[in-house]
Amino acid sequence: MDDSETLLSIGTFARRVGLTPSALRFYDDCGVLRPARVDGVTGYRRYGAGQAARAVRLRQLREAGLPLVDVAVVLDGPEDAAHGVLRAHLERMRRNEAEARALIERLLPEAPDGAGHCRAWARARIGGAELASAVRQVAPAAATGKARARHPVLGHVLLELSAGEVRLVATDRYRLAVRVLRPTEFEGGPRHVLIDAEAARSLAEWAVRRRTVELECAGDEAEVRLRSGTDAREVPAGYAAGRGGGPEAAVFPDYRLMLEGLEAGRHRLIVDREALRDAVAGRARVVSLSVAGEGTGGGEDAVGGRKEGVVSRETASGEAAEVSRETAPGAPAEQTLTVSDGGREPVRLRLIAEGSGLRIAFDPAVLLPALEAGVGPDVLLEIASAERPVVVRSADQGSFTTLVMPVRRSGTED
Numbered sequence: 001m002d003d004s005e006t007l008l009s010i011g012t013f014a015r016r017v018g019l020t021p022s023a024l025r026f027y028d029d030c031g032v033l034r035p036a037r038v039d040g041v042t043g044y045r046r047y048g049a050g051q052a053a054r055a056v057r058l059r060q061l062r063e064a065g066l067p068l069v070d071v072a073v074v075l076d077g078p079e080d081a082a083h084g085v086l087r088a089h090l091e092r093m094r095r096n097e098a099e100a101r102a103l104i105e106r107l108l109p110e111a112p113d114g115a116g117h118c119r120a121w122a123r124a125r126i127g128g129a130e131l132a133s134a135v136r137q138v139a140p141a142a143a144t145g146k147a148r149a150r151h152p153v154l155g156h157v158l159l160e161l162s163a164g165e166v167r168l169v170a171t172d173r174y175r176l177a178v179r180v181l182r183p184t185e186f187e188g189g190p191r192h193v194l195i196d197a198e199a200a201r202s203l204a205e206w207a208v209r210r211r212t213v214e215l216e217c218a219g220d221e222a223e224v225r226l227r228s229g230t231d232a233r234e235v236p237a238g239y240a241a242g243r244g245g246g247p248e249a250a251v252f253p254d255y256r257l258m259l260e261g262l263e264a265g266r267h268r269l270i271v272d273r274e275a276l277r278d279a280v281a282g283r284a285r286v287v288s289l290s291v292a293g294e295g296t297g298g299g300e301d302a303v304g305g306r307k308e309g310v311v312s313r314e315t316a317s318g319e320a321a322e323v324s325r326e327t328a329p330g331a332p333a334e335q336t337l338t339v340s341d342g343g344r345e346p347v348r349l350r351l352i353a354e355g356s357g358l359r360i361a362f363d364p365a366v367l368l369p370a371l372e373a374g375v376g377p378d379v380l381l382e383i384a385s386a387e388r389p390v391v392v393r394s395a396d397q398g399s400f401t402t403l404v405m406p407v408r409r410s411g412t413e414d
Contacts, residue, residue, distance in 0.1 A: 001122070002363065006048075006049060006233050007032040007036060007037060007047065007050065008044035008046065008047050008048070009046065009049060010024055010025075010035070010044070010045045010046075010047065011305065013047035013051075013052070013055070014051055017052050017055035017059060017373040018056065018059050019055060019058075019059055019179065024055075025045070025049075027058065028045065030068055030354055031072075031076065032057055032058060032068060032071060033058055034050040034055060035047050035050070036051065037169075042129050047050045048308065054075065057074075058071060058075065061074060061075075064089070064093075065089070065093065065160070066085075066086075066089055068186070070085045070089060071323050073085045075286060079187065080172075080325070084284075086230055095257065095260065095261075097145070097314060098256050098257060098260055099115050099254075099257070100340075102254060102256060104302070105162055105190045105192070115239055120190045120219050121191070121216070121217060121218040122161035122162075122178075122186075122187070122188035122189035122190065122191040122215070122216070122218075123161075123185075123186070123187050123188055123214060123215070123216050123217075124161055124166050124181075124185065124186045124213060124215045125183050125185040125186075125211075125212055125213070125214050125215075126166060126181050126182035126183045126184070126207040126212065126213060127211070127212055128207040128208055128210035128211060128212060128228065128304055129207075129303055130181060131166075131181065131203075131204065131207045131213060131215070132204040132205070132207045132208035133375075133399075134168050134179040134181055134198050135157070135168065135201060135203070135204035136201075136204060136373070137177060137256075137315075137373040137375075137400055138157055138168040138169065138170045138175070138177040138178070138179050138180050138373075138375060139157055139170060139197045139200055139201055139204075140170075140372075141170040141171055141172060141175050141176060141177035141369070141402070142154065142155055142156060142157060142170040142171075142197035143155050143172035143173070144172075144197075144385055147173070151173070152374075153194065153252055154170075154171060154172055154173065154253075155196065155197055155249050155253075156170070156194040156195055156196055156252070156256075157169065157170045157194070157195050157196075157197055158170070158192065158193075158194055158223065158252050159191075159192070159193045159194070159195055159200075159217070160190070160191070160192050161186070161188070161189045161190060161191045161215070161217055162190035162191070162192075163189075163190070163191050164182070164183070164186045165180055165181065165182060165183075165186075166180075166181040166182075166186075166215065167179070167180050167181070168200075169255050170197065171250075171253055171255065173253075173405075174333060174363070174366050174404070174405045175366050175369070175370060175402060175404045175405065176255055176258060176259075176389075176402065176403040177370070177400075177401070177402045177403075178255060178259070178374065178400070178401045178402075179400045179401075180398060180399045180400075181341045181399070182261070182399075183215075184212075184322075185295045188407065189217075191217040192252075193224055193291060194252060195224060195235055195371040196235075199235050203224075203226055203233055203235065206226065206233045207389075208231075209227075210228040210231075211228075212228065213226045213227065213228045214226070214227040214228070223235070247382075258389075258403065259281055259401070259403075261383070262373075262384070262388075262389065262391065263384035263388055264384065265404070266351065266355050266383065266384055266385070267291070267352040267354060267355035267358045267381075267382070267383040268353065268355065268380065268381070269289075269291065269351055269352075269353045269358075269380070269381040269383070270336065270351060270352045270379070270380050270381075271337055271349055271350075271351040271352075271378065271379060271381075272351075272377060272378060272379075272380055273351075273371055273377060273378055273379035273394070274372050274377070275349050276337075276349060276371055276379060277368065277372060278347075279347035279349060280339060280362075280364050280367055280368050280371065281337035281364070281368060282342075282343075282344055283339075283341065283342025283343060283344050283364045284342050284343050284364070285342060285364075286341050286342055286361050286362070286363065286364075286409065286410055287339060287340075287341055287361065287362055287363075287364045287367065288338075288339070288340045288341040288342075288359065288360070288361045288406060289337060289338070289339055289360050289361070289362070290337070290338045290340070290358065290359040290360075291335050291336070291338075291351075291353055291355075291356060291357070291358040291359075292336045292338065335348045335350075335351055335352070335353045335356070336348050336349070336350065336351070337350075337351045337353075341361070342364060356382065358386075359386065359387045359409070360383060360390070360406050360409075361386070361406055361407050362390075362404060362406055362407060363407050363410065366404055366405065370392045370404050371392070373400070374392070374393075374400075375394040375400065375404065376394050376395040378394070379394060380390060380392070380393045381396070386406055386409075387404075387406065389403040389404065389405055389406075390403065390404050390405075390406060391403060393403055
């Protein structure tokens with residue numbers, strides 16, 4: 001510090017930087033903001049005007065909830081370490097926000113409104129065929145047989161009406177299917193109700209023949225009702241559970257945390273959906289997928305001109321995608337996907353891929369329903385590693401997402 005610099009009392013400095021004197025004493029004790037001078041007789045602390053920038057940054061970091069041990073790294077550590085600390089804290093904040101949002105959505109329907117009543121209802125108007133399609137895509141991911149016997153809640157489809165959206169979710173712990181519907185009309189909510197998977201299929205069979213349906217979740221008990229004109233269908237007694245986020249719905253896995261915890265895919269594979277489905281079908285126990293060829297480029301093929309293939313362009317939110325049948329210059333080069341193991345001869349498929357050197361294995365009984373539930377000619381697989389959940393999306397329907405868990409490969413290969 002320059003000896004000629006004017007020193008400020010702790011009270012004056014505190015007002016200048018937006019901190020309290022007690023906070024400044026605490027930060028002095030912790031060693032993150034030492035005063036410029038301490039009177040040896042009185043113990044009074046004095047601060048230099050040049051310390052204001054550090055004090056303000058310290059206050060901002062603490063307001064953001066950063067622990068002091070991390071504050072010290074940001075203020076005094078290497079630049080890459082500071083960036084790492086801030087990125088990790090941002091991720092923690094996102095997780096905490098998701099957990100808090102889920103908790104409030106569960107509690108909100110039980111809170112009295114201005115009239116002293118619970119707002120335990122919601123209504124949405126959606127296309128009948130659209131609802132039926134969503135059930136067809138999601139319900140196969142619900143648990144059956146022994147898995148359902150061990151975890152009865154996983155034999156249900158989670159129905160959510162919240163924030164202007166209708167969501168259907170199902171999981172058997174090895175795969176997760178989520179479909180988001182955007183109704184033309186929405187009011188009330190939020191509501192979270194579990195519907196037996198077979199009951200959901202029955203409602204879908206009725207809805208598919210109606211142009212539009214009104215989906216209603218109402219009452220203190222779990223009640224789900226579909227209306228179309230004067231006709232209506234209800235979930236049979238005993239086939240629904242939950243009370244706007246009540247105890248039954250609360251035990252269903254938190255799929256939002258599962259989706260938000262996904263790592264970015266190092267490999268993105270776009271392949272003919274029906275061809276991949278046929279190549280996987282009929283294989284037992286384990287099916288292996290491997291990619292051969294370069295993962296970059298996009299030049300011409302052996303006969304000249306552009307490569308024929310599929311290119312997917314998604315929005316940042318994943319809500320929409322467009323598909324082209326012609327690989328544009330600079331797009332990822334066409335590679336070969338080999339489907340092997342499981343008691344059948346290998347099948348090689350053309351694909352467009354980002355990343356190379358991939359080999360991953362699945363249980364065919366888990367992967368096949370995910371492919372069958374897709375829409376359109378192409379399927380997009382986003383793979384972080386051979387041990388992490390794989391995102392399976394229809395290239396032209398961003399509102400439907402499936403997660404599929406890979407399995408360990410056997411030691412033998414075709």
